[in-house]
Amino acid sequence: MSSSPTWRAVTRSPVSFLTSAAPWRSLAYVASSGLLGFLSLVVLGGVVVCGLLLSVLGIGLVMLAGSALLGIPLAALERRRLRLLEGPHTDRPASPHGAVARPGLWPWLTTRLREPATWREFSYAMVFAVLLSLVDLALLTMAGLLVALIVAPVHVALASAQPEALVLTGIGIAALPVAAYVLAAAAAAQSWFVRLMLAPREGEQTDRVVELTRSRARMADAFEAERRRIERDLHDGAQQHLVALVMTLGLAELEFGAEGPAAGKGGELVSRARREAKQALDELRDLIRGIHPQVLTDHGIAAAVSEVAVRCRVPVAVDVELAGRLPAQIEATAYFFISEALTNVVKHSGAANATVQGRLAAGRLSVTVTDDGAGGARLRDGGGLQGLADRVAVVDGRLTLSSPRGGPTALSLEIPCQHSHSVSS
Structure with a gap:
């Protein structure tokens, strides 16, 4: 809980905390929690009660099993609602659910009901509806009574000329900082519970990475x-x-x-x-x-790059040394990278010479295209180099650019490549 922005705000100096947005965010979070919790109690309670009453007919058992799925949309909303408390730029937890292998309602239902995350979200929904909502409503009631304690004596003093009633207003104003701390602490504790129950666990994250x-x-x-x-x-x-x-x-x-x-x-x-x-x-x-030139399919990346260099309008020195062939997808990506890089050299750099170097070492293919042009190239959203970076990212590649004003420019590519095979005769 110490990592929560709200809890960090609580532990700062009183002046810093009370003048920040944390008390107001906490009030908004607790208020929305109370209303959402009451609605969840009505829906979950209604489904569970109907399921128990209709269990003798068989359909009730289906309703009871289906009630577990009601925690999924609530959990998604709870993960999103954390930004109401912690700010719009705070990273909210990712969904712990994996992808469904086949389309359709039945594959989705069977996949979700087998996932531990679904039952964890259902457990959170029950605790949220039965316990947390009551706590939040109690805190809202406290905040409402405090506002009434501040406002009502002022009305009484003005209406009946009883200035002594303003003493209660002073007590209410003095109690405001205490209420702010209580609301913030409760909101921070609830957000910690949300992350504990609804964030992906380590195994679920691994499964999600594997699926991606x-x-x-x-x-x-x-x-x-x-x-x-x-x-x-x-x-x-x-x-x-x-x-x-x-x-x-x-x-x-x-x-x-x-x-x-x-x-x-x-x-x-x-x-x-x-x-x-x-x-x-x-x-x-x-x-x-x-x-995809035929020479790349027949003879590999080194021969294909040499052919590109011969056609290029800027003189290109090729230094590509690879022992054997690489996987077809790696070769295609490297060829596309070199071809596009040399095209940019011709169109934009004003270079007189260019060099292509390629090596395979320590399980990584490294390719660098350099030129002696004017430099100043940049990776920009929507630009050609950014599109090139997106293309190489498909094979887990990484693009780096060094292009100071006045040159030279060096565009480098690294791709994991765990194996190669010899050219078949």
Whole structure:
């Protein structure tokens, strides 16, 4: 409880505490707790009583089992309501529930009823409805009586000219600091209980991290499968159509040429269309090569980077030494990183030279792209480098940037890579 912002406020000097927002936040928290607890008592009590009365019919047993699920929305609201007490920027506890493997109501019900967190939340709901709500209502009653003790004597003194009644007002005002401390201490104790009962336990956090890791791996696999589908469609569909179009236009150009000057403007238009079709075909091939070049699939990241360096308009020195092949997803991510980094060098840096270095050591792939350009690059929300960082984060990679004004710029990537395999012959 010592880590609670409200409890820290209570332990400060009286002047600091009484002039802060903590007493007012505590009053709002206790007031909302009292009202929410009373509502929870009515709902939970009604469901449990109906379940007991109807248990002889069988449906009551279903209602009793279902009542355990009522703690889930209450717990979610309680975790969110902590910000009312501790401030909007305070981190509230995460949900302790894991993901449901299959869609549908029945898988959700069976998963939740098997989780210890569900029964812990139901236990909290019962304590909150039966005990804590009564405590909160008692504290609210105390605060209401104190306000009445302050206000009522003033009204009496003004209405009946009895100034001695103001003595009670003075007593009420003197009791305000005590009431503020009581409310704050009670609110801090309740928030501690909320975190104790409703925050994820260590095992639940581990399960949640494992599920998030698996989800990220599934997302990466889905992205790779979609990438391969797009590449296949472009190669087997649009590219083949463009090749056929170029050949057809070439034949048409020969036909017009055979007719001599009579071909006139028609032959010129056919020749122009053929040139534009060939340009579109070249651009499409570059696009396919940029998505995932065949050399990367056949020979690995070192050969693919060398090919990128040859096509780059800025001279690039390649120093990539890897013993064997890496997992396909790691190779694809590293290639995308290098390709995008060199594209940024060409477009934005004004560099005369660039270098690509890659090493695999201690279970980590490290790749660095440097240039001698003007520098000043920054990671900005919505920018290309931020998108690159998001892409490498899918494989648990980390992006670092060093780009002082005047250069040089060094963009580095580190990816956990626990194994590699030799190139099959």
